[in-house]
Amino acid sequence: MREQFDALEPGASTAKTVTLAGRLMLHRPGGKMDFGTLQDGSGRIQVWAGADWTDAYEGFGHLSLGDWIGVTGEIVTTKRGELSIRVDRWTLLAETKRAFPDKWHGVTDVDTRYRQRYVDLWVTDEARRALVVRSKVVSLMRRYLEGRGFMEVETPVLHAIPGGATAKPFTTHHNALDTDFYLRIALELHLKRLVVGGFERVFEIGPVFRNEGIDRTHQPVYTMLEAYQAYADYNDMAELIESLVAHCAAEVCGTTKLTYGDRELDLTPPWRRATMLDLIEEHAGVRLDIRMARDELVAVATEHGVEKIDASWGPGKLILEIYEKTTEHALWGPVFVLDYPLEVSPLARDHREVSGLVERFEPIVAGREIGNAFSELNDATQQRERFEDQARARAAGDDEAMVVDDDYVRALEYGLPPTGGLGIGIDRVVMLLTDSANIRDVIAFPLLRPEANS
RNA sequence: GCCCCUCUAGCUCAAUGGCAGAGCAACGGACUCUUAAUCCGCAGGUUCUCGGUUCGAAUCCGAGGGGGGGUACCA
Numbered sequence A: 001m002r003e004q005f006d007a008l009e010p011g012a013s014t015a016k017t018v019t020l021a022g023r024l025m026l027h028r029p030g031g032k033m034d035f036g037t038l039q040d041g042s043g044r045i046q047v048w049a050g051a052d053w054t055d056a057y058e059g060f061g062h063l064s065l066g067d068w069i070g071v072t073g074e075i076v077t078t079k080r081g082e083l084s085i086r087v088d089r090w091t092l093l094a095e096t097k098r099a100f101p102d103k104w105h106g107v108t109d110v111d112t113r114y115r116q117r118y119v120d121l122w123v124t125d126e127a128r129r130a131l132v133v134r135s136k137v138v139s140l141m142r143r144y145l146e147g148r149g150f151m152e153v154e155t156p157v158l159h160a161i162p163g164g165a166t167a168k169p170f171t172t173h174h175n176a177l178d179t180d181f182y183l184r185i186a187l188e189l190h191l192k193r194l195v196v197g198g199f200e201r202v203f204e205i206g207p208v209f210r211n212e213g214i215d216r217t218h219q220p221v222y223t224m225l226e227a228y229q230a231y232a233d234y235n236d237m238a239e240l241i242e243s244l245v246a247h248c249a250a251e252v253c254g255t256t257k258l259t260y261g262d263r264e265l266d267l268t269p270p271w272r273r274a275t276m277l278d279l280i281e282e283h284a285g286v287r288l289d290i291r292m293a294r295d296e297l298v299a300v301a302t303e304h305g306v307e308k309i310d311a312s313w314g315p316g317k318l319i320l321e322i323y324e325k326t327t328e329h330a331l332w333g334p335v336f337v338l339d340y341p342l343e344v345s346p347l348a349r350d351h352r353e354v355s356g357l358v359e360r361f362e363p364i365v366a367g368r369e370i371g372n373a374f375s376e377l378n379d380a381t382q383q384r385e386r387f388e389d390q391a392r393a394r395a396a397g398d399d400e401a402m403v404v405d406d407d408y409v410r411a412l413e414y415g416l417p418p419t420g421g422l423g424i425g426i427d428r429v430v431m432l433l434t435d436s437a438n439i440r441d442v443i444a445f446p447l448l449r450p451e452a453n454s
Numbered sequence B: 001g002c003c004c005c006u007c008u009a010g011c012u013c014a015a016u017g018g019c020a021g022a023g024c025a026a027c028g029g030a031c032u033c034u035u036a037a038u039c040c041g042c043a044g045g046u047u048c049u050c051g052g053u054u055c056g057a058a059u060c061c062g063a064g065g066g067g068g069g070g071u072a073c074c075a
Helices: A110-115 A117-123 A125-147 A190-197 A232-251 A277-286 A294-303 A315-326 A380-395 A404-413 A426-434
Strands: A013-029 A031-042 A043-050 A067-077 A082-094 A171-174 A178-182 A201-209 A220-232 A256-261 A261-267 A273-277 A337-338 A358-367 A370-374 A419-425
Touching: A013 A043, A013 A082, A043 A067, A110 A117, A110 A419, A117 A125, A117 A201, A125 A201, A125 A220, A125 A232, A125 A315, A125 A426, A190 A201, A190 A220, A190 A404, A190 A419, A201 A294, A220 A232, A232 A337, A232 A370, A232 A419, A232 A426, A256 A426, A273 A277, A294 A315, A380 A404, A419 A426
Parallel strands: A043 A082, A273 A337
Antiparallel strands: A013 A031, A013 A067, A031 A043, A067 A082, A171 A178, A201 A220, A220 A419, A256 A261, A337 A358, A358 A370, A370 A419
16 A cells, blocks of 8 residues: 555545554544554554544544554545545454553563563564564575475474484473483484485474573574585585575675674675684684694683683593684674584584594674584494593583484484585574574564463 | 672653652543644552661662573573
């Protein structure tokens, strides 16, 4: 309607009658004439009722902000040029029994905003927009991957063995089987089983669950995209990630040059590629090597403020800790941080040139990880050894270390082709594209402590 | 988990040891072109909870609860 009639002169009438429904957001009753602002999913329009031309005027002035109404009338403009429905008939579709928030200030109390999201979404434009963008991003990613020959699949949410990431899981219980299960912490291992099964390009978008802290970039339930491509490696995954994210930005924001917070963020490919060791040298001024003696790395770590160094940490873990302490948060990106230590990457394939490293990277954008990718380890024997190392770490008290997944090793024994895989945190990508500072803003119903005695 | 901040009417906010208030919303009324309409009137409170100090507590102190920010773990 706006497309067709926005250009009308003030005081025009069209002889066109329409029926619209929506929610009354503003109300300006007069003596013999009322104006209201009706809002629906597509926008706002003025409705205009007058005693002169309709006996349905009676009662219109008593509508409350928040009431759902339907109106029928001619499309006109007022003397001031506002496009309006000149109401002939109206119906109360649903009455609001609670007072709507302040029509000017809206609702700012964060507790109310997230607990009563249905109110926030009506009153706060940015809140609604963030969820619209989220929906578009998911849809764009699907179509983009399908365009590259990927097939969307669904894998189990309940896992007998939580795998595919180092994270603490949620536990649940199946009564009939009298067995504990874990909510998945990653999609990885089942997707690679599907590649073993002959699906050469698969992806999944869905929730993963991690029993860990909540802050402005972490929620216990968040949405992951994982994709696996046979006959590809981590270089292919880097290309896929940068083009996928840039595609979403271009479609949603109209450009790949964004502003995030008070800084510029240019997502135009190609993104910088740099190794973790080079970046540490850049930011901490120290050249590390995976073959350095443990003592030497402990000294560097201590010097750079890494606390609580565990006796079980090898050189790889120490390097990762130094990276996270000195470098990760200093990066703005986008940048692909390449070549992680093998010790902290039990599912990634050995680096083709440097022993002790793996072909893995994390894309860092706006100072935080938005994903993780690698050339997948497809050697069953090595995979079993890596799992066993993890099991030893777990026995030594690392409750995030992985558990041996015998069936996954068995799948690898049947042969996983060389495969590249990636994971992207959808929520974090949406945060970038909506300039949201808090992950809750891009989740319809973020996890909160349950309301007391309600 | 630890540190700091915060919680007053449906919403947004005042009152800093001395009678708990305003704007918007609601309710009643006036108004025939409004745009956060305007004007008049009316009503609205366990000041998060419990305890303490005080002649007197929204205000100070303690404990608890909700929320936020920072920090640790994590993506």
